[in-house]
Amino acid sequence: MTPPIVAVVGGGQLARMMAPAATELGVILRVLVESPAAAAASPAHETVVGMPSDPDAVRALLAQPRPDVLTWEHEHIPAEVFEAAEAAGVPALPGLGALRFAQDKIDMRRRMDELGLPNPEWAPVATEADVARFLADHGGEAVLKTARGGYDGKGVRVIRDAGEAADWLEAAAAGGPRVLIEAKVPYTRELAAMAARRPSGEVVTWPVVESIQRDGVCSEVIAPAPRLTDVEADEARAVAARVATELGVVGVLAVEMFDTGEHVLINELAMRPHNSGHWTQDGSVTSQFEQHLRAVLDLPLGSTEPLAPVTVMANVLGGAREDLPAALGDITDPGAKIHLYGKDVRAGRKVGHVNVVGADVDDVHRRAVEAAAIVRDGGAA
Amino acid sequence: MTPPIVAVVGGGQLARMMAPAATELGVILRVLVESPAAAAASPAHETVVGMPSDPDAVRALLAQPRPDVLTWEHEHIPAEVFEAAEAAGVPALPGLGALRFAQDKIDMRRRMDELGLPNPEWAPVATEADVARFLADHGGEAVLKTARGGYDGKGVRVIRDAGEAADWLEAAAAGGPRVLIEAKVPYTRELAAMAARRPSGEVVTWPVVESIQRDGVCSEVIAPAPRLTDVEADEARAVAARVATELGVVGVLAVEMFDTGEHVLINELAMRPHNSGHWTQDGSVTSQFEQHLRAVLDLPLGSTEPLAPVTVMANVLGGAREDLPAALGDITDPGAKIHLYGKDVRAGRKVGHVNVVGADVDDVHRRAVEAAAIVRDGGAA
Structure with missing residues (x-):
């Protein structure tokens, strides 16, 4: 038994939520966390404590037994990390050639224009x-x-x-x-299309979702986006697949988009599991976290089929309740799937989310928001 | 933030698969594993290495910060562990009063007779x-x-x-x-009914499954059991619920049953997550592993609704392939959900399982068996 080892830079909730998928696949997750109290610290199978700017920490992350691949839960990766991975012979994915389009919005806009993709x-x-x-x-x-x-x-x-x-x-x-x-695009709502691509070229996309923002932060995600025409859905998925392929993305890609009512325009790119994809944990055959691991390990990608007619994700932003685990006892909706990040509560900080699957979008939406409000504040919305 | 701590005796795959659920709930899983190479060792959030018969190991398992509850992944628990838990003020669940009916088949048969439940x-x-x-x-x-x-x-x-x-x-x-x-009951097949109960009394049951045995070992599980009449299904679920309540079970309970074609008869009891319930990881709103944690922590129980018309689980018993992780690259069915236990392969040892969800039972069954065969042997069935 030589389990694959995936090294991850970043100890937040995105790395944390890769751990359950890694456990089921029999993959070892080695995470560079900024502190022993980081969200990903206890769920990771192996941890290295340090910052990505610390050469010793990066060396420990890449130490024997060598990881099969190095990946990220955020885009703020110093160039030295890529150099260290190259020196250690560990593939760093998504690579710098793709990642810079998620790091730099000017580079991204230029590249989308070159590809004839829908920019504002x-x-x-x-x-x-x-x-x-x-x-x-x-x-x-x-x-x-x-x-x-x-x-x-x-x-x-x-x-x-x-x-x-x-x-x-x-x-x-x-x-x-x-x-x-x-x-300033006169958009009616925000959408997100997620894709995953493996080095050998296979690309898959999930159903397009609607992302509801409050104060510039994602509040809820509805999957699939209600009232989306097949033409628009196909267009959005094709944009995500094309971006993944043309930019050589490996791993999960989120393309945030504006819906003008007739077309989609690209807003931002993220090359990692993304808040828009948390619904896949409970609403899709393959979660974005499992898919990211599959993709960076160049394994066959999993099915992106939904498990229910509709899934709604509601974020829990830091609120009145400080002892979040106590919320577990207060949520009596048996279909509310609670995901807590093990973080200290600060106002507005993303500290968890709730997924609900079902058949009726309004009902499912209401239930997800109510459960998230109970986690946040300790009372019904 | 004071996350609940669940201590678990036993380092096999059942403890291992509690870890992903614990991560999502924000619960810390502290596991007593027999060796650092145990299946549950790397996924657990905290580990203690030792045997349940070792008082020092049990003391470390129950040390500060005190676990909220102590539970098991198997029934072979020395009485000293219960005494240590009592002395430490940590509830041990399911308790000895219930557990002995899963430990001792004579006690179990007597109790089922007393309750008028269907014994052979x-x-x-x-x-x-x-x-x-x-x-x-x-x-x-x-x-x-x-x-x-x-x-x-x-x-x-x-x-x-x-x-x-x-x-x-x-x-x-x-x-x-x-x-x-x-x-020797003239049964047509084996069924299993699973329930979960929390200390405050709430009981839920999952759809009844068919368990296909080969050489006395569970090979596949079909959920729900095909061609089961509503009367039989209701009877089987009621038996499981009644056993859970009357025996004061806390946690997940599996009641293995014989289907005589007209009625069910109780075969065996297990008071823990059980092979019959692995399908719930991918086929039910709440997995048996999450439900067990919810139950022993006395949290509201999750929905047992299925996510698809049919789910089939196929066990992977040790076979020709020794490097199981290599199987991840060979399984091209995008709907095959692979669960590996991180164990060394020995002939006939349970080393993993595959779940497939879908609409057509024969198709889903075939796909699960084929994927499990590829994991086992490195080739199609």
């Missing part, structure tokens, strides 16, 4: 004059973004005046992340 | 004359069993002559396990 109108901006010109051409309102470092609504700002871009432009001029501007 | 005809036997009398009254053929210590066909023997009982009767007279004899 956009431009890189270096000066307030650039910003003013774009605003004038796009109705006086647009979305300013830093090319790197943003997540959950950070690094994104809706502006109506070039002066509102001053701080980020100054930071960029001083060597900080570059800045881009995008047309 | 049976008798305790101490002498060859007892055996000869029972054989004469039951057509010259019967099933001899040791009251304790049997599993997977061990401790069970079909006999036609009292002399065939001599060795076990001698062992019993010398202080070994007592012996009982049962009428």
Whole structure:
């Protein structure tokens, strides 16, 4: 018995939730966690404590017995980690060639344009004059973004005046992340299409989901997205598959999209298991976490068939309840599948989620939101 | 955050498969494993290495931070473990009052008779004359069993002559396990009904399954059992629920049954997650492993609804392939859910299983058996 070893950089909930899948597959999960209290620390089969910027920690992560592959639960991977993996002869997947399109929104937009994939109108901006010109051409309102470092609504700002871009432009001029501007798309909702690809080329996609955002953070996900036409669903899945193939992604890819009512436009890319895919843990034959492990190990990919007509995921953001495990006793809906991340509660921090499967979208949606509210606050929504 | 801690005695696949459920619930699983190479060793969140007969190991299992509950993955628990748990103030569940009916087949048969539950005809036997009398009254053929210590066909023997009982009767007279004899039931197949009960009294049951045995070992499980009448299904579920309640079982209970074509008769009891329930990992809203944790922690029990019209589980018994993880690359059926136990292969040893969900029982059955054969032997069935 020589079980495959998958090394993972990052000790958050995404690495944590790879562990159950690894256990069932008989795969050993070795995780680089920032502290022994990290979300992934206790579920991982082996842990190394340290930061990805610490060469000793990375060396321990890649030590004998050598991992079969090195992967990530986030995109903020120092180049030194890739160099160390290369020196150790361990494939690092998704590779830098793909990952930079998830790290840098300017690189991503350029590449999507080159591929003829559906981008909103956009431009890189270096000066307030650039910003003013774009605003004038796009109705006086647009979305300013830093090319790197943003997540959950950070690094994104809706502006109506070039002066509102001053701080980020100054930071960029001083060597900080570059800045881009995008047309404010008149979208009706946000969708996400998820794909997985293995090195030998096989690509699969899951049903397209609707992602409901509150204050810039994903609140609920409905799978499949209600009232989506077959044309739009096929278009969205084809975009995800094409991005995975053209960029050479290995692992799970999430393509966040705007639904204009007639078409989809690409919003962001993530090359890892993603909040949009948590529903797959209870609602799909293969979860995104198992699929990510299969993909990076170049194993045959699992079925993405749904297990129910509808699955709804509701995030639990930090709220009134601090002792989250106590919520387990308060949720009496027998179909509420609770996933807790073992994190200390801070206001607004993602600390868990709930999945519910069923037949009626409104009923399932209501139940998922109610259960998440009980976890968060200790009372019904 | 004070996560609940569940201590488990036993480092086999049943403890191993509690770990993924514990991770998702935010529960810490502390497992007493017989060796660092045990199936449950790497997936457990905390491990103690030692035997349940070792007081130091049991003390470490019950050490601070104190587990909320102590439970088992098998029934062979020395009384000293219960005493240690009591002294430490840790509930031991299922308790000795219930567990002895899973440990001792004579106690179990007596109790089932007292409750008016459907037993085959049976008798305790101490002498060859007892055996000869029972054989004469039951057509010259019967099933001899040791009251304790049997599993997977061990401790069970079909006999036609009292002399065939001599060795076990001698062992019993010398202080070994007592012996009982049962009428050979003309059954058409074996069924299993699984229930879960929490201390506060709530009981749930899963759909009744058919268990296909080969050489006395469970080979496949079909959920739900095909062609079962509603009357029989209700009867079997009611038996499981009644056994759970009357015996005060806490946790998951499996009642193995004979199907006579018209009625069910109780064969054996197991008070823990059971091979008959592995299908629930991929085919039910709540797996037996999550349910066992919920039950022993006295949490609301999860839904036992199936996720598909049919689920088939096929065991992988040790065969030609020694490097089981290599099987992950050979199984190209995207719906085959593979569960490996991280064990060294020995002929006939349970080393993994495969679940397949779908709509057509014959198709799903064939696919599960084929995938299990590929894991076992490295080739199609």
